[in-house]
Amino acid sequence: MNKNKKAHTRTRTFGENIITAITVGTVFILIGAIYVATLPTSLGEKIVNFFSSFTAIQVPETTIYLPAPAAPSAHAIVYNAAFQFCLGIAILQIIILLLRIMFRSPLGKTAETFGNMVYWFGASYLVATFLNSTTTVTTWFAFWAAILIALGTSMITRATVLFVSKRIYKQMPCC
Numbered sequence: 001m002n003k004n005k006k007a008h009t010r011t012r013t014f015g016e017n018i019i020t021a022i023t024v025g026t027v028f029i030l031i032g033a034i035y036v037a038t039l040p041t042s043l044g045e046k047i048v049n050f051f052s053s054f055t056a057i058q059v060p061e062t063t064i065y066l067p068a069p070a071a072p073s074a075h076a077i078v079y080n081a082a083f084q085f086c087l088g089i090a091i092l093q094i095i096i097l098l099l100r101i102m103f104r105s106p107l108g109k110t111a112e113t114f115g116n117m118v119y120w121f122g123a124s125y126l127v128a129t130f131l132n133s134t135t136t137v138t139t140w141f142a143f144w145a146a147i148l149i150a151l152g153t154s155m156i157t158r159a160t161v162l163f164v165s166k167r168i169y170k171q172m173p174c175c
Contacts, residue, residue: 055070072136086123
């Protein structure tokens with residue numbers, strides 16, 4: 001019995017290692033592909049300009065000051081690269097979810113991947129919706145508020161997957 005348990009653990013660890021390697025490799029490929037695809041616009045320089053333009057700006061209708069680009073609408077190329085990255089990671093999460101199901105990953109990791117997928121699709125939608133050449137200070141801060149909502153939705157999704165899976169498991173007849 002002990003021998004079977006070790007073999008099952010070894011297979012599970014192998015599957016998790018494969019999933020990790022695919023994830024890390026794909027993220028590097030995605031970053032490189034986005035950089036190469038935006039070479040004519042010199043993305044590196046645009047990213048440096050984006051972060052150099054940050055200053056403390058008053059959140060509209062409050063007395064709070066938070067960092068934001070001085071001219072948020074001037075960074076559409078950076079926002080487009082961020083959209084491509086978010087969408088690429090969201091698609092990667094679908095692949096990872098399928099691999100987790102195939103390798104029978106622990107329920108917690110599968111739920112985490114499902115929650116991550118919800119977050120990255122939400123983030124890509126929010127980047128496309130809020131950040132573009134017409135971005136204002138108000139929409140900049142609205143974007144970050146919406147990102148927090150997407151993060152919360154992701155956590156609720158993860159918890160729901162765990163809850164539903166546990167309920168289904170409890171109702172299954174024992175072998």
